[in-house]
Amino acid sequence: MISSPGSASAAADARVPGAHRVLALLTLANFMNFYDRTVPAIVVEPIKAEFGLGDGHIGAVTSAFTVVYALAGIALGRVADRGSRRRVMAGGLVVWSLFTAVSGGAWSFAALLLFRLGVGIGEASYAPAANAMIFDVFPPGRRARAIGVFQLGIPVGLLAAFLSVGWIVEATGSWRVPFLLAAVPGFVLAALMLTLPEPRRDAAGRAAAPPLRQAVRSILAIPTVRRLVLAGVGVQIPAHSMTTFLVPYLQRHFGLGIGAAAQSAGLVLGLTGIAGLLLGGVAADRAGRRSLPARMTAGAAGVALSAPLTLAALLADATAVTAFLTLFAAGWLFHYFFITTALPAIADVVEPHLRATAVAVYYASFYLLGGAFGPIVTGALSDRFTAIVPAASAAAADAAGLHYALLVVVPVFLLLGALALWTAGRTITTDHTRMLARTTVSDRPARDVAGRGEAELDRPAPGPPVSG
Template identity: 35%
Template sequence: MQSPPPAKGAAYTLGLLLVIYVVNHIDRQVMYILAESVKADLELTDGQLGFLMGGGFAIFYAFAGIPIARIADSGNRSNLISIALLIWSAMTVASGMAVNFVTLLLARIGVGVGEAGCTPPAHSIVSDTYPPERRALAFSIYQLGVPLGILFGFSAGGFLADEIGWRTAFFVVGAPGVVLAVIARLTLREPERGRFDAGTSSELESVASTLGYIARLPSMRHVLIGSSLQTLFLAGAGAFHASFLQRVHGLTATETGLQLGLVAGLTGGVSVFGAGWLSERLERRDRRWTWWIPAIGCVLSLPFSYVAYTTGRTTLAIAMIAVATLLNHTYSALTHAIMQSLVRPRMRAVMSAIALFAMNLVGFGLGPILVGRLSDYFGGGTEIRHALVALIVFVAWAAIHYVLGARTYLRDLEAKSA
């Protein structure tokens, strides 16, 4: 029988990590709803806006993640999360002090570097707190931080932008993270490493050996490619959904923030949690359902995304974005659960960082930039809809990799203990 989770138990550990991840995404996503106000005040192009929301943040997030994860696989994970939370919260506040493109870019880079220290150690803690058969659901609960962060970030950010301006909005959303960092430092404790992985090596793995191990598993390659491609679409579209609704459908920042916040918080939350709940049950019949669920979601989402960006009716556009979100976010927790199940205990934080490296460099790094550049190419303004339509192809491409990855998944799981 496995020992119980440390300190205040599994529920408290997972709950606190969820709250931290919510703050993580509030501080990341608030830039999206403030984009039009920032663009007007600092006189930016869509291309520059895309780089602020994508490349400037994602490149440094991606490259900082692997060395930070290396520390997490050998050191105290909870302390690392506390320090990272303090850094990104302070840099979110600093974003409100920006006077031009360069100073705002530097602040966003700081947010990216700080947030790189959150998810890899958190994934490792979750994996050492819950046994393999419970991880899909546990990761789904943790990944609720994404839709909940968007819900609060968009809703509060839109209201604050209209009422007190974008600069103060950054101050308001960044400051609570400083307090939360203290709480995390005092109450988030370390679980025993590898406690549910008897029969696997507990020796610290080098980054090179981890990369070599990953390269030998076909299913790992497919989940990395598929999740990166899907993130490219979701990050690119998500970064410009607010601009799309404001330019094409004439909504205010407050209206846009409320609508998109509810879409992400409700449908996105149902998608993330529901996928984990459904996977936990279907996996009892066949473990490959962890792959098939996101593949089916990708395919079914395609027509809804197309209608969302081409219709002239505001209500229909928002409804279609909601349905597409419900179907698209099934991949969020399940792909991380797949990757964590395929690696050994001392690879977990580095594995998470490698996954986030790929998702952020390809997804958040290229997605917003691609939409911004395409929007400028098509003429900007309301023509942003054409840029969003062009991005849908990446969802279909992702689905192909999920189907291919499922074919070797069971065999690759056996390699873990070999």
């Protein structure tokens, strides 16, 4: 007899042999993923000055990266479901590190754009395979916390980039050097990734994978997934907008230098992310012990709380940088509850042999509709407001334009994301039950049934083990 979705036994929460080593290396690579990705956002002003760009151009680079990242991720997620996940991740590390290095040699806006697209293709391999590997080796009762730890790579990577890149630019007098330095660790991590044990996939994971189009359709046919995509769109629009424009906003609105602005942004985005992911992971797992809808409600409440706090921050006077940083940090902490709620929900409603593809489809959907949309629209709004807002100088108009653009974009879409996440809680129990019914008892990984055991890593066993 299968226990209810919300139950949690000691077996379901048991430590999985080897899982923490896997999680540690995946988290370290995720750190480099977001360090590399953040470098362009910190050097916006010198790039604009050298190539004569506007905010619309900067938004276009970020959005083009996101589109390529999203589309490539679907195909590479399918490869990760059919083959070796560790090899997919290792190959991706090599590709994105190589293109990060050559980004430092860009001789024009077009060259920079092309190289960033290469980074996007490399990084697209990582999230689907890494999240699916975590689903493979952690039981339901520990998945939200494991996802929270893995996603610490986002704020820690942001923090490290914001604290170091501005200083590197000031010390070397070049915006190009940080790209070259950021590329080196990726090659080392690629070699280490090949040493990971390949998680064993049960009969469902060894079954012939359906064609890509059929897989995508079956994933998007799940009501909970569609609602999670809408929630992702709502959250990613302000998240990508703030990541892209927070340093320029601090420079223009509060008059900070690039070093101080980058360090302030890094402290806010990094430290709040660390706290938010850890707190959100614990809150999600505890709520999930009551029921799956309770876990979704906990995430929705956190995102909803972030909206008024970030609005209050953006309304802070240009002389009140401390008030802005304090209020924004409080709001940004709670927006991370989305990650620790939404990603474990994918594993709750999607069969094991489709999970890397499901993560890729999920990321692609909200990145294409949200992540790509956010920076380019925020940049376009900023340019528009700059042109029409009366100001004493061009610099003042530039500051006002970005200020009004963020006021329009950030709080509204956070609230929309919270609402969509809450509605996903209305369907998750039914979709979880359907997922279990679609997977026969013999094919179903024990870790996906509450209280029914834990994941295994490949080890000698009767018969030839099948991985990937």
